[in-house]
Amino acid sequence: MPIEQSTTTTTLHESGLATKDMLLNIGPAHPAMHGIVRIIARLEGEEIEEVDVEIGYLHRGFEKMSENVDYNGVIPYTDRLNYVSPLINNMGYCMTVEKLLGITVPERCHYVRVIVSEISRISDHLTCVGATAMELGAFTVFLYMIKAREFLWELVEKVTGARLTVSYCRVGGVKGDLPDEFVEPCRAAFKETRKVLDEARGLLERNRIFTDRMNGTGIISAEDAIGYGITGPFLRASGSDYDVRKDCPYAIYDRIDFDVPIGSEGDNMDRFLVRMEEMEQSMRIVEAAFEQMPPGPVMVDPGTGRPIPAAEMVDLAKMGNIAAITGGCAIAGPTLEGSSRAHYPSTATDEKRAFLPPKEDAYGNIEGLMQQFKLVMMGHGIRGPLGEVYFAVEGANGELGFYVVSDGRGHAYRVRVRPPCFAIMSALPELLVGDMVADIIPTFGSVNMIGGELDR
């Protein structure tokens, strides 16, 4: 409810001293508000009596823009929803559109998506736990965790060519296969991450400053959390074991053995512990996926292996020198690594009306060029059937759902995102009222508010 200045009341105590409750405005631009959000609190002494949360400062009209660009054009926008784990957003959006179109992706593509999205989940949790710890005074933990996140972002960079705005998934597949040298760097990065997590545990778990502020603050029961629509680690810390990966398995999560950690108290400490354990479980998922994953192409097919730089290939094709490029393999630069023809059967759908051709075909023959043209030119693109679908994946903050309505044109008629931290933010007044002013910091930190997905 909105808080009016005039509602502050003056009380005269028996001792003859008058007290007055006070309005405290935190944000929108405040270092502890992780982005921009405004909390207006009415205080009685140090206790919070009433809270109003104002959001929308980062509203960019994601849903409106998605109605005006083609299906693949939305993917860069999804990067900017939860910008700490963009790969999960990419995956959720692409799987929703795939459900709408009724197309399937190869098995290896599922594994690749799961691996990268679990790496993203770890980096998201690292950021959340690190930032919360920093705001409670543990700056060292923040630096250690950002160091670990750096190792993981290097992996993301190896796969996608970018660190933050990755745009890696495509409707019907991924941009390119994992690089050849990926499993070993990934294991090495996990080793470092585990070391960092151990150090962070040592620094935090029995640290009085940290535990006293985390224990018993920001409590919410599982029933209340469900009523507010809270999902993800926040709900699991309250004792409900709902996890989209377990309960509505998608991609290949039903084939992988992992545990869902749950808490009992539903306070900030439980949420910290759940996130710490989830990072370990995510690493377990990635390691299991490496074991199960069907192999990609071992080598470029020797018959088509003559490498030609893509720019040169285009020039040759323009001159009509088809003989020179027949059977050639385009070298498309580091950012398009893993998207050559040899990788296609393992990472892209066989529905040609929905997926861009390999670069060799786009540059080297007219059929490939036309396929590329029809998919990327305005007014062409993928034309889905009429329909509406809802599909959810487990985002780093909880259930990340997409609801897409199609009227058969080249772009969606309506795209709706169910942002997981929207539900948690709507419960924030419930979480904060009754606690002290200083408890806003750990409670708000454990919400892991991400402005991009909250305000869209």
Added chain:
Amino acid sequence: MTTLIERVASRFPDAVASSHAWRGDETVVLRREGLIEAARFVKEDPDLAMNFLMDLSAVDYSAFGKGPAPAFFSSSGVAVRPTPNIPDEDPWPGPPSSERFAVVYHFFSTTHKHRLRFVVPVGEDEPEVDSLVTLWPGANWLEREVWDLFGIRFKGHPDLRRILMYEEFEGHPLRKDYPVNKRQPLIGPVN
């Protein structure tokens, strides 16, 4: 084993207008008078036990299927045909009704792990449906968002304010007649 649609339809034969399960998403189109009763039923009935209101949004169907014809690449004088539609054997029955808006609810049950969608058509003249805040407190912000972006009011909502846009904003941006490139002056601090 009866489907979720059958359970809702047999309990509320008057309120259910139609239903479908396209792509496996079980959907019930409800008349708005029956919404709150049906929502209470799916929440409290032990066979449905929809304890989560996962999502609440709306769709403006006023421009459905009325978009401009696919563009043609004509500079070479040769019209390139657009990609044919990806075929679909079991087609979707189409927009829920001739009304302009549809409010869309997604429910989920943690006990049975099933999902159900309610679609409530709302006319342009009187865009109002009952609020579900009394059943799920999480509906509060979601309904505020639908009011903000679509201009659909919720009867019985305790605090129907704008949430993503600012109070002085004119219009409802996710309506199809709101131009995507329209600009409005930014409002500074009020006091």
